Amino acid sequence: MLVLGIEASCDETASAVVRDDGCVMSDVIHTQTSLHAPHGGVVPEVASRDHVRHVSRVVERALAEACVSLNDVDAIAVTTRPGLLGALLVGVEFAKALALATEKPLVGVDHLHGHLSASALFLPGTKGHAAPSFPHVALVASGGHTALYLVRGPHASQVEALGATRDDAAGECFDKVAKAIGLGYPGGPAIDRWAAKGDVSRCPLTFPRCRLGSFDFSFSGLKTRVAAHLEAHGLPQNEDELANLCAGVQAAIVRTLVSKTIAAAEASRVPAIAIGGGVAANRALRAELFREATERGLQCFLPEKFACTDNGAMIAWAGLQRLRAGEQDDLSLDASTTSILPSVTRKGSGRR
Ligand SMILES: Nc1ncnc2c1ncn2[C@@H]1O[C@H](COP(=O)(O)OP(=O)(O)OP(=O)(O)O)[C@@H](O)[C@H]1O
Ligand SMILES: [Mg+2]
Numbered sequence: 001m002l003v004l005g006i007e008a009s010c011d012e013t014a015s016a017v018v019r020d021d022g023c024v025m026s027d028v029i030h031t032q033t034s035l036h037a038p039h040g041g042v043v044p045e046v047a048s049r050d051h052v053r054h055v056s057r058v059v060e061r062a063l064a065e066a067c068v069s070l071n072d073v074d075a076i077a078v079t080t081r082p083g084l085l086g087a088l089l090v091g092v093e094f095a096k097a098l099a100l101a102t103e104k105p106l107v108g109v110d111h112l113h114g115h116l117s118a119s120a121l122f123l124p125g126t127k128g129h130a131a132p133s134f135p136h137v138a139l140v141a142s143g144g145h146t147a148l149y150l151v152r153g154p155h156a157s158q159v160e161a162l163g164a165t166r167d168d169a170a171g172e173c174f175d176k177v178a179k180a181i182g183l184g185y186p187g188g189p190a191i192d193r194w195a196a197k198g199d200v201s202r203c204p205l206t207f208p209r210c211r212l213g214s215f216d217f218s219f220s221g222l223k224t225r226v227a228a229h230l231e232a233h234g235l236p237q238n239e240d241e242l243a244n245l246c247a248g249v250q251a252a253i254v255r256t257l258v259s260k261t262i263a264a265a266e267a268s269r270v271p272a273i274a275i276g277g278g279v280a281a282n283r284a285l286r287a288e289l290f291r292e293a294t295e296r297g298l299q300c301f302l303p304e305k306f307a308c309t310d311n312g313a314m315i316a317w318a319g320l321q322r323l324r325a326g327e328q329d330d331l332s333l334d335a336s337t338t339s340i341l342p343s344v345t346r347k348g349s350g351r352r
Contacts, residue, residue, distance in 0.1 A: 002066075003323070004073045004098075005316025006059060008051040008091030009083025009111045010144075011035075011042045015059045016312035017066035017073065020320060022120040022129060024313040026065035027306060030054045037185065048086035055094045062312065070102055075328070077319020080108035081336040082144075088335035096331050105328040107319040110340045113156045114314035115140050115276035116149060117321065119301035121313050132272045132301045137162070137265040141257055141285075142277030143171035143186070148215045148264045149341065151274070154321040161342040162264050163215025170253055170279045173219035177226050177249050181235060181242065192282050194246035197239070203248025204241075205229055210256040215264050222252055254285045262292050272299035281308035 001020040008014070011032040017025040032050050036042045063070060078095035080088060092108070099106035116138040120131035132138075135152045138159075147164035168176065171188055178187020183194070205225055210217075226249060236242035257279070265273045273293055279285060286302050293300035307314055322328070 001074045001320070002068060002072060003075045003077050003316040003320050004059070004062065004070075005109075005312035005314070005319060006055070006076070006078040006091045006095050007111070007114075007310055007312045007315045008055060008087050009079045009081075010087055010310065011047050012310040013051050013054045013058045014310060014312040015062035016316050017062055017068060018121070018313050018316035018320065022122055022131065022317060024121050024123055024306075025068070026062045027311055027313050028058050028062045028065060029311060030058050033185065042084070044084045044086055047084055048090055051087050051090035055090055059094070059098075070098065073104060075105040075107060075319065075323055077107045077109050077316050078333075079111045079114065079315050080333060081110055082339040083111060083337065085335055085337050092333060092335045096333060100331060105323060106330070106333060107322045107327065108329050108333045109315045109318045109322070110156050111310075111315070112140055112142075112145060112339050112341050113159065114318040115142060116151065116159070116274065117154070117318045118276045118303040118307040118314040119274045121304060121307040121317055123304065123306070129301070132274045132299065134158075135268070135270050136272040136274055136301075137261065137268055137270050138273070139257060139261045139275045140277045141170040141275065141279035143175065144169055145277065146170045146217050146219070146279075147341075148261060150268050150270070155325055156340050159341050162268070163217065163260065165217040165219065167218050167220035168223060170217070170219060170257060171277065173223055173253060174279065176223045180223075180227055180230055181245065186278070188279060188282060191246045191250055192284070194243045195250040195284065198243030198245070198247030200244070200247040200251045202244040203251075204233070204245060205248055207248065207252035210259060215260055217256060217260065219253065219256075222249065250282070250284055254282065254288055257285060258288045258292055261289060262296060262298070265293075265298055266296070272301060274301040276303055276308065276314075278309040281305045
């Protein structure tokens with residue numbers, strides 16, 4: 001079985017063809033980063049118009065790179081939520097048109113459910129992945145969301161919220177700190193690279209240890225701490241200072257994510273954890289989470305790096321799970337700005 005996935009929830013137009021064992025036959029992403037860069041953030045109308053310009057070409061390329069035609073595909077999966085409404089509608093209407101023209105089944109997918117299911121995906125020629133069994137604990141750490149879930153089954157309705165960020169998402173924190181120290185957008189990969197050359201013990205800042213007991217997150221204090229330091233001392237003066245600052249910031253974020261994820265798995269008495277979202281590409285997070293999980297006898301499922309940031313493959317894969325459960329949508333499928341998952345954010349809820 002082959003599923004065509006289409007993702008257009010924010011500033012990436014993406015499409016992929018995925019086989020029912022998780023093999024990603026093609027994975028095409030057109031990013032709008034440079035289009036939004038002069039504005040300092042994603043401009044919704046600019047995003048929608050760019051999706052309109054590129055969606056058809058991106059889908060055609062995904063089919064061509066998988067060496068299949070639309071006729072060979074068994075179903076069409078598309079992101080319906082959460083995201084920018086105008087952007088989502090482009091993908092949803094395009095997918096509906098394809099489904100109508102080809103008489104193929106259509107399934108809507110929640111973008112965050114896509115992120116948290118992505119660890120089963122693999123590229124042709126690489127070793128296949130076992131997907132985590134149920135129940136397991138999953139951490140979604142992306143540009144817009146950071147939340148911990150107890151995943152009881154493959155369906156989005158079987159996902160229970162354990163905790164979520166009360167302010168910034170982890171990726172947002174990486175991005176805001178990177179912007180403040182002049183590393184540009186997206187900040188996560190840049191901080192990841194600089195931190196690898198830095199010495200966390202020589203970071204000029206101290207960061208509070210995260211409080212356990214609650215599975216909520218808070219990253220705004222860290223961002224403020226960096227801003228205050230820069231105001232008092234200015235930007236890092238050389239590469240060593242920059243690398244050490246990045247190492248300190250990254251270590252604080254990673255320590256919080258790892259300790260809460262492990263604590264959530266132990267409190268929920270599950271044997272496995274999985275992660276997803278752009279921050280799951282962070283090398284320190286992957287290494288630390290894997291090490292700590294293994295030490296505690298927990299299985300740790302890390303998505304391949306290509307499957308962490310936004311992509312069409314995770315949408316095709318999550319859609320496949322819905323199809324396997326006997327579900328599909330009709331042409332009344334609609335887009336929504338909110339996730340179907342519970343409590344994806346607790347912004348404004350105050351201190352943990
Ligand atoms: N190596 C990395 N280390 C840390 N963060 C990273 C890394 N690679 C990407 N990121 C971060 O991941 C985020 C993008 O991830 P993703 O594409 O999943 O987010 P999004 O789709 O914008 O948000 P959401 O999924 O919540 O709607 C950015 O904040 C980026 O800085
Ligand atoms: Mg995303």
